[in-house]
Amino acid sequence: MIFTSQARPGISRRRVASVLKPEALTGYFLISPAVFLMLVLLAYPFILAVYISLSDRILGEPGKFIWFKNFLKLLQDTFFIQTVWNSFIYTISTVFLKLLFGLALALLLNQEFRYRNLVRGALLLPWIVPTSLSVLTWLWMFDSLFSVVNYILLGLGLISKKIPWLGDPFWAMISVIIVNTWRGLPFFAVSILAGLMTIPRELYEAAGVDGAKEFRKLWHITLPLLQPVIAVVVLFSTIWTFADFQIVYILTHGGPLNATQIFATMAYDVALVAGRIGEGSAISLFLFPALLIVVIFMLRYLRQE
Amino acid sequence: MNLKKKRTLKRIFGLYLPLAAFLFFALFPFYWMLISSFKSNPELYNLKANRLWIKSPTLEQFQELFRRTAILQWLGNSFFVSFLASLISMTMGIMAGYALARLKFPGAQAFGMATFITYLVPTTLIFIPLASVVQSLGLTNSIWALVATYPTFLIPFSTWMLIAYFKSIPKDMEECAMIDGCSRIGAMVRIVLPVAIPGIVFSAMFSFTLSWNEFVYALTFISSTTQKTMSVAVPTELIRGDAYFWGELMAASLLGSVPVALLYSFFMDYFVSGLTAGALKG
Numbered sequence: 001m002i003f004t005s006q007a008r009p010g011i012s013r014r015r016v017a018s019v020l021k022p023e024a025l026t027g028y029f030l031i032s033p034a035v036f037l038m039l040v041l042l043a044y045p046f047i048l049a050v051y052i053s054l055s056d057r058i059l060g061e062p063g064k065f066i067w068f069k070n071f072l073k074l075l076q077d078t079f080f081i082q083t084v085w086n087s088f089i090y091t092i093s094t095v096f097l098k099l100l101f102g103l104a105l106a107l108l109l110n111q112e113f114r115y116r117n118l119v120r121g122a123l124l125l126p127w128i129v130p131t132s133l134s135v136l137t138w139l140w141m142f143d144s145l146f147s148v149v150n151y152i153l154l155g156l157g158l159i160s161k162k163i164p165w166l167g168d169p170f171w172a173m174i175s176v177i178i179v180n181t182w183r184g185l186p187f188f189a190v191s192i193l194a195g196l197m198t199i200p201r202e203l204y205e206a207a208g209v210d211g212a213k214e215f216r217k218l219w220h221i222t223l224p225l226l227q228p229v230i231a232v233v234v235l236f237s238t239i240w241t242f243a244d245f246q247i248v249y250i251l252t253h254g255g256p257l258n259a260t261q262i263f264a265t266m267a268y269d270v271a272l273v274a275g276r277i278g279e280g281s282a283i284s285l286f287l288f289p290a291l292l293i294v295v296i297f298m299l300r301y302l303r304q305e
Numbered sequence: 306m307n308l309k310k311k312r313t314l315k316r317i318f319g320l321y322l323p324l325a326a327f328l329f330f331a332l333f334p335f336y337w338m339l340i341s342s343f344k345s346n347p348e349l350y351n352l353k354a355n356r357l358w359i360k361s362p363t364l365e366q367f368q369e370l371f372r373r374t375a376i377l378q379w380l381g382n383s384f385f386v387s388f389l390a391s392l393i394s395m396t397m398g399i400m401a402g403y404a405l406a407r408l409k410f411p412g413a414q415a416f417g418m419a420t421f422i423t424y425l426v427p428t429t430l431i432f433i434p435l436a437s438v439v440q441s442l443g444l445t446n447s448i449w450a451l452v453a454t455y456p457t458f459l460i461p462f463s464t465w466m467l468i469a470y471f472k473s474i475p476k477d478m479e480e481c482a483m484i485d486g487c488s489r490i491g492a493m494v495r496i497v498l499p500v501a502i503p504g505i506v507f508s509a510m511f512s513f514t515l516s517w518n519e520f521v522y523a524l525t526f527i528s529s530t531t532q533k534t535m536s537v538a539v540p541t542e543l544i545r546g547d548a549y550f551w552g553e554l555m556a557a558s559l560l561g562s563v564p565v566a567l568l569y570s571f572f573m574d575y576f577v578s579g580l581t582a583g584a585l586k587g
Binding site: 022023024027031033034037040041042044045049101104105108111113121125128129131132133134137141145148152185236244246268272277281284287288291295299 | 337418520
């Protein structure tokens with residue numbers, strides 16, 4: 001401050017001065033370990049990913065630079081086109097289901113009842129427990145011979161013959177969608193619940209005095225005020241679901257007949273199982289535009305706030 | 306009378322029934338995991354019995370698991386990796402979070418943005434090149450690969466949680482301490498950290514859970530049986546070819562789930578408030 005008030009130092013000198021202030025030096029000291037780690041294990045691998053995706057590298061051999069051939073090849077590959085479709089179906093349907101049921105669950109949990117905290121805690125479990133282990137349980141629940149889901153549905157008379165959960169392309173997609181919804185629902189419910197709790201009660205009371213019915217209150221008060229929370233939750237979940245790996249890897253391994261193959265599982269198979277690292281990296285990088293769109297949305301949104 | 310009846314009906318159909326349906330959906334897999342792991346094999350695979358209940362509970366599956374596999378080692382590995390990765394991330398996250406919350410310096414905003422964006426970078430975007438970075442660091446097939454890489458997704462998260470937390474603490478106390486001759490870092494360690502303990506506990510716990518549950522990196526970087534963590538060891542080591550030992554698989558899944566479920570039940574209130582604060586803050 002003292003320095004800058006003197007006879008107009010240039011911008012660069014002012015900058016240098018502010019960088020050299022003790023406060024700034026302390027700041028750089030404090031962030032340096034985090035910055036170093038992120039550069040080495042996040043930024044560098046990302047640049048490397050771009051570089052590898054432009055080469056025909058296979059496991060154990062460096063490969064040579066082939067520009068965009070991997071990407072062009074993928075765009076003509078029917079398996080990859082199917083993966084793109086699957087990823088969109090998987091993401092759009094699960095985010096929609098999680099939002100719909102998450103909203104319903106949050107509205108339920110926002111009411112007063114006994115053991116509310118206990119119920120809320122229990123409902124969070126699917127989100128807290130290691131996904132790979134809970135998905136194993138689902139794998140067992142969908143077993144072709146011993147499926148307990150079929151056992152219950154048959155017992156209740158809801159179906160007349162066993163559903164081939166993981167053995168049929170259509171039902172396999174339904175299965176991974178169910179499991180993803182199961183795992184992600186708590187995150188939606190709890191976040192939306194937090195948003196609900198910030199809405200002042202007076203608004204509802206005033207609407208009640210004016211004779212508004214429950215549904216109109218929901219439509220005209222609750223949903224508009226929840227919009228910011230919903231936007232954040234949907235964007236986060238879209239990214240996570242688009243890049244999801246574990247559920248599909250353990251439940252169906254992309255099958256049957258590639259019916260549930262999504263970006264991350266295909267990238268893993270191509271790069272680390274088949275050994276075509278260049279092509280696998282290219283598949284992974286298709287996640288990047290999705291990430292970019294979400295980040296741009298987020299930044300614009302945060303700026304508005 | 307009629308009004309009261311109407312209210313009860315509304316309560317049942319508008320609250321209890323739908324809530325029960327959600328609870329059933331959320332908890333049935335855990336119930337199934339639990340009863341499957343306490344059944345003997347003949348009972349487990351008996352299609353004629355009542356499958357939703359246990360007739361004769363047994364510890365067979367657990368005994369077999371401990372006898373036949375390295376489950377204790379895997380549990381130990383999970384604890385080791387999660388503890389160290391969380392410790393590293395919390396240290397770096399506290400430092401960076403404090404700097405961003407309190408200090409003004411050129412580039413602070415850019416760094417804040419960068420951590421926010423990295424919070425959103427999925428591990429599946431960079432796991433392939435990261436495998437070759439891990440290899441050139443000589444860490445392939447070692448749990449140290451996980452200790453080194455997990456902080457990349459833990460630091461952005463804990464930094465953001467802690468910025469919000471540090472900002473909610475009034476500046477006066479630190480300023481007094483600094484006037485009394487305490488350095489900036491001294492004030493941070495002695496004055497701010499003790500007040501911030503709830504936020505730190507929450508971040509540490511969540512970091513531990515994220516590390517414990519991580520799958521993609523652990524699957525990619527580690528292939529030797531003795532170095533695996535629970536989340537990867539159970540699905541890869543207990544399934545051999547087409548042979549699924551469901552009793553043991555469920556027993557192992559239970560053992561891998563209980564630590565985080567316990568941890569989280571102890572700190573449930575921190576958890577819900579922290580989680581929602583994080584979600585709202587965006």
